[in-house]
Amino acid sequence: MAATEQELARGTWLVTGGCGFIGSEFLRQAHRALPDVRLVNLDSLSYAASPDRVAELEGSPRYRFVKGDISRPADVDAAMTACAQLSGAGGPTALINFAAESHVDRSLFTGMPFVMANTLGVQVLLEAGRKFVEKGVLKRFLQVSTDEVYGDVHEPHRSVETDPIHTSSPYSASKAGGELLVQAFVRSFKFPAIVTRCSNNYGPWHWPEKMIPLFIMRLLQGKKVPVYGDGMQKRDWIHVEDHAAGIMAALLRGQDGEIYNFDGEIEIDNLSLTRKLLSLAQRDESFIEYVKDRPGHDRRYALDSAKAQRELGWRQKWTLEAGLRQTFDWFVAHKSWLDKVLNEEYQSYYKQQYEVR
Numbered sequence: 001m002a003a004t005e006q007e008l009a010r011g012t013w014l015v016t017g018g019c020g021f022i023g024s025e026f027l028r029q030a031h032r033a034l035p036d037v038r039l040v041n042l043d044s045l046s047y048a049a050s051p052d053r054v055a056e057l058e059g060s061p062r063y064r065f066v067k068g069d070i071s072r073p074a075d076v077d078a079a080m081t082a083c084a085q086l087s088g089a090g091g092p093t094a095l096i097n098f099a100a101e102s103h104v105d106r107s108l109f110t111g112m113p114f115v116m117a118n119t120l121g122v123q124v125l126l127e128a129g130r131k132f133v134e135k136g137v138l139k140r141f142l143q144v145s146t147d148e149v150y151g152d153v154h155e156p157h158r159s160v161e162t163d164p165i166h167t168s169s170p171y172s173a174s175k176a177g178g179e180l181l182v183q184a185f186v187r188s189f190k191f192p193a194i195v196t197r198c199s200n201n202y203g204p205w206h207w208p209e210k211m212i213p214l215f216i217m218r219l220l221q222g223k224k225v226p227v228y229g230d231g232m233q234k235r236d237w238i239h240v241e242d243h244a245a246g247i248m249a250a251l252l253r254g255q256d257g258e259i260y261n262f263d264g265e266i267e268i269d270n271l272s273l274t275r276k277l278l279s280l281a282q283r284d285e286s287f288i289e290y291v292k293d294r295p296g297h298d299r300r301y302a303l304d305s306a307k308a309q310r311e312l313g314w315r316q317k318w319t320l321e322a323g324l325r326q327t328f329d330w331f332v333a334h335k336s337w338l339d340k341v342l343n344e345e346y347q348s349y350y351k352q353q354y355e356v357r
C-alpha cells in the first residue's frame with residue numbers, strides 16, 4: 001500500500017549527499033518543518049561537500065551523519081544500520097538521493113567519477129533499498145535528477161516529463177543512467193520510487209565553481225568573470241529553497257512511479273544574467289572576459305513544472321531579482337566560508353578550466 005503523508009512525516013529518512021548544496025537545504029528545511037522526522041545524512045565528503053552547511057543540525061537527537069560512498073554497498077549498509085538505530089525500528093522510511101558528482105565541466109575532464117556516483121551509486125542504493133521495501137520498512141525512494149537529461153530544447157518548447165531523454169555531457173548521461181535504473185526498478189519490482197528533474201539552482205552555500213557564486217565571488221575580489229562563448233546560452237533558474245520545497249512536496253504527496261519537473265519560471269541568457277550580477281556588484285562590462293565555449297554546450301534548457309504545481313500543490317516563491325539580491329548579500333556576509341573553500345584543489349581546477357579566448 002502507498003505510504004501516507006503522515007507516515008512519511010513521522011519516519012526516518014536516509015538523505016544522501018546532505019553536505020552538498022541542495023541536499024543540505026533539504027535537510028535544514030526537513031529538520032525545521034517536521035518535528036517528528038529523523039534524518040540520517042550519508043555523504044562521502046567529496047571536494048564539493050561542506051559540513052558547515054548542516055552545522056545547525058549537529059547535536060540534534062534527530063540527526064546523524066555517516067561518512068560513506070553510495071557506490072560502496074558496505075557504506076550504504078552502515079547508513080541503513082544508522083537509520084535502524086535512530087528510529088528504534090527496522091531502517092529508513094524514505095530514501096532521498098542527492099549524492100552525485102554535479103559539475104558538468106569536471107565531467108568533461110573525466111567522466112569516471114560521474115558514472116560511479118551517478119549511475120553505479122544509484123544501483124547500489126536501489127538494491128539495498130529493495131530489501132527494506134520487501135520488509136515493509138522503506139515506503140518511498142526519491143531520485144533527484146536534472147533538466148539536463150532532456151538536452152537542448154528549442155524555442156518555444158518547455159520540457160515536460162514525457163519528453164524523451166537526449167543527453168549531451170558525461171554528467172547528464174550518468175544522471176540519465178541513474179534515473180533509468182530507478183524507472184526499471186519501478187517497472188520490474190513495483191519499487192515505490194519518484195524521480196524529480198530540476199533546472200539550474202542558485203542560492204546561499206552554493207559552491208563557487210558554478211556560474212552565479214563563481215561570478216559573485218570574482219566580482220567581490222575585483223576580478224573579471226569568464227563568460228562562455230557568446231553568452232547566449234539560456235537557462236531556467238530556480239532558488240534552492242524552492243527546489244528543496246518541491247522535493248519535499250514530491251516525497252510527501254507524490255505518486256509512486258511518477259516524474260516531476262521543477263523550475264523557477266525564470267528563463268534568461270547567461271550574458272543578461274551576468275549583467276545583473278555586475279549591477280549588484282557595481283561593476284561595469286569591462287569585468288566580462290569571454291572564454292572558449294564548453295564542448296557540446298547546450299544552448300537552451302527550459303522546463304514546464306505545471307504537473308508539480310497541479311498535483312503537488314507546489315509553487316515557486318522566489319523571483320530572480322529578490323533571489324539574486326539575497327544570494328549576493330549572503331556571499332558578502334559569508335566571506336570567511338568562501339576563504340575556507342578556496343583551497344589548492346579549487347585553484348588548480350580554475351586554472352585548468354578557463355582558457356581565455
Ligand SMILES: NC(=O)c1ccc[n+]([C@@H]2O[C@H](COP(=O)([O-])OP(=O)(O)OC[C@H]3O[C@@H](n4cnc5c(N)ncnc54)[C@H](O)[C@@H]3O)[C@@H](O)[C@H]2O)c1
Pocket residue numbers: 016017018019020021022023042043044045046047048049050068069070071097098099100101102103116117121144145146147175197198199200201202207
Ligand atoms: N545544482 C543544480 O543546479 C542541480 C540542478 C538539478 C539537479 N541537481 C541534482 O541535485 C543533486 C544535488 O546537487 P548539488 O548541486 O547539491 O551537488 P553538490 O555537488 O553540491 O553536492 C553533492 C554532494 O554529494 C556528495 N557525494 C558525491 N558523490 C558521492 C558518493 N559517491 N557517495 C556519497 N556522497 C557523495 C558530495 O560529497 C556532496 O556533498 C545532484 O544529484 C544533482 O545532479 C542539481
